[in-house]
Amino acid sequence: MDFKKKITALRSYGRATPPTDISYLAEQFESDRGRIIQSAAIRRLQQKTQVFPLENNSAVRSRLTHSLEVQQTGRHIVRTIFKKLNQNPLDIGLLPFEREVETLVEMACLMHDIGNPPFGHFGEAAINHWFEKHLDKHVLFAQSSNKMLALQLKHELKNFEGNAQAFRIIFNLLRLNLTYSQAASILKYTRSGLEQRPDKSKPLSYLKKKVGFYYSEMEDIKSMSTHLEIKPGHRYPLAYLMEAADDISYCLADIEDGVEKGLLDCQQLSAHLIETFNRYAGETSTQRITKNKTFEEAVEYALGRSEKEPINKTHEFFVWLRVQLIHPLVDHAAVQFIDNIESVYEGDFNRALLEDDSIFHNVISTFKDVAIKYIFSTHEVETKELQGYQIISGLLQAFEPLLLCKTDKFQDMVWDRKRGRLLEARLYKRLANKHLKAYRVAIEPLINQPDFVLLEFYYRCRLIQDHVSGMTDQYAFEEYRNLYLA
Template sequence: MIDYSKKLTTAREVNPIDNLDYSIESDRGRILSAPAFRRLQKRTQVFALELNASIRTRLTHSLEVSQTARFIAKSILSKLQKEGLKTYGLEGLENAFVSTVEMTSLLHDIGNPPFGHFAEQTINKWIAENALPLFETFPATSEETKALKIMLAKDLCNYDGNAQAIRVITKLQRLNLSYTQIASVVKYTRGAYEDKPKKGEPFDYLMKKPGFYFSEKSAVEKIQSALHVKHGHRFPLTYIMEAADDISYLTADLEDSVEKGILSLDKVYELIKAECEKEGETYLLEVIQDRYDQAKKNEEPYQFNLFFTLVRAKLVTSLVFHVVDIYTQNHEAIYEGSFNSALLEYDTKSKYYKAIKILQTISTKHIYQNKDVQTLELQGYAIINGLLSVFKPLMNLTCKEFEALLSDEKIECFIAMRLIKRISSKQIVAYQNDVKALEGKDEESAMLLEFYYRTRLIIDYISGMTDDFALHEYRTLMAL
């Protein structure tokens, strides 16, 4: 039975607020004033270290996603209103429904590292080649510690912005958001320590990427239990955020590529037209043809903006109503969290799905594979790789040496004594709290977990940087 009153609650870790609307507004305030949210303004969307302020960053992208998500949420409520919101336990919860979706969209990229998704691969490659060999030297004699060692090694090599977002919210920023708000950010339902399901297995889509780390496992399980979300299942409002994110990507990167001079308006039109004709797709072709003709009637400086404004308005509106239909037609599975697909990818025969695939193909071929864009990615790789290597001496220390280091005691590794001063005190406190919880553990497990949390600490520091700060830190430490 669908009853959103069990999902939209006031429960939170500490100091719960009895009034739901006040609780929702409290979440909104905490998110908008969070330093991690502000840092999104200087993180890559597609074009790294961009000086042109009109090019999208993670922050401006997140703002666009939040608006689209709000539109979807309000449209869903409007459609459900015909049967009566009371039927779904939504009466009086309209504000909570819309605001949670909107704020989730602002949070969805908060764990992304500098230099975009390429940095995720860089971090994982570096950890596999540098941290795991150190980790392998730790003893594990019992079956229990052997299993723990395998699980933690897998977790460390699965850095993902989605999983890091949960860590930022719960451990590094300690936003103390409501369980409802946190649960809605868990886009993928697999722990980074779990195996990825094979295609065709249950929840193969929902678990295709890591959604949280071992370090946040107990927190996520506690939230899921409180909100009646089963293992492997997703919180229902997360589907809306995901759809809004997918919709916002469609023309944004093409628009920015024209602003950057990679493509021109005429070239974008020609590419879309050619791809539509090749695929026999008429819906998108009609949309762009009408808007292109309309835009070309205007003066030259305004043609580009008018074309994308008109195309975006048409596509967003059409796709929002399409998403609303999918959501309401599959309401029970979505509410339960077992709906194993993105809303926009569910109906593969629809004209909207075909239009999306065409736009994605063009962006991949002509933007993401552009030489200048890939040059920026290679620079990001060098910076992230270089920073991790600089901080490796902290991983080479024994547990006792690192403990002494945090107590401001002198140790033999003079490099480590200077490196530790660069790491944020909030991140160090998160490490110390995790290690403090190891009291009573057997020695082998404690050693494994201490190294795991220490590695997380270094990843937290570097992945939490903005693009320009990472570049500055790299130049400083490399004496460039």
């Protein structure tokens, strides 16, 4: 293992052979930090859904506040790893890069959700259902002589995925020009959008269970993987830490938001947590989670502290639940990373760090199960999700005339040769300028290629998906209202 090959200052455009000394690396990763924090993609997260769309209660999490919590958990995991490495030095080549790894994981955690559309996973479902329903009627795919590529591109467009959209934002929409090490840290899934999902029995099946990047970013991913020596279908090692931080953070946070919203109280939640954990853990439920407490004792202790708190009982309950449960989960993730470091380094470790047969996996499963059953499945949340689905579907329907345009007619509008018909011209003007520019940059080199009609239509579909998925919840709602209800 040679982490010097994985932790580098190489970028898409910049120095071909940047210095390798630690001070230069630190400087470049600090530059990445600035580019990420000051990007529009991060700012938009403050008005994107975590669980409750269009939420007025500022105490309930947005994608931004969730991402900040994941960032903190990621930092905690990294520090725990290096504490263990310093106590029992292992020759894995990481010790010189402590601050650099901490920065890379922190920023990966902060931006891991930047590709998510409005209204969360229901927004993803709405985009995919609309394209599944409507894309087959668009004849530009059928007219292509390259039938295989046409089928693959059509398959990809029916599988919008927030993780893949994040790479589109990084490389081609915002062109952040991050170091390859920083960009690779969020490559959670390693399957191209052109590929089919592999069977669970296949190697790397977990890493390929979702689309990780699109055809439009394939060359960027290839270049990144070549420079970082990541084999096809494999992961960058620090992405495992970003994933673990997200797994630890989001379920407990979603449950807390449900209590904040009054969907259940701390006593009800405690009973559900204990009952669900005992069902998952079975005979191991009496095993200690912390140094001196079982899961049930940890939950009951948090509840006892809450009942003694005269002002903010909910806050007190979750403070003590986190104090007791987050630390052992972080510690277990760190141990898993170190114990499996060779496979993690190679990027073929075919599961999440916390997805094992341990009691800590039972804790994660308990949080997820309780959140699904008692938060996500409530009438209020399902109503909001249905509203979000209707908004996204309606916006895509509104912009469909742009997809129905013939290639030459759409190109006339793109290159300002002709204004276009009244409806299409009005819709075209509503598209974000940055997305239109990205579309032009993508298609201009393709104009004289035999497959131009096919590829142009692919990028036109991407343009519409970019536009709608890039909206905040509030903007999507306002645009829907402007187009349908004004």
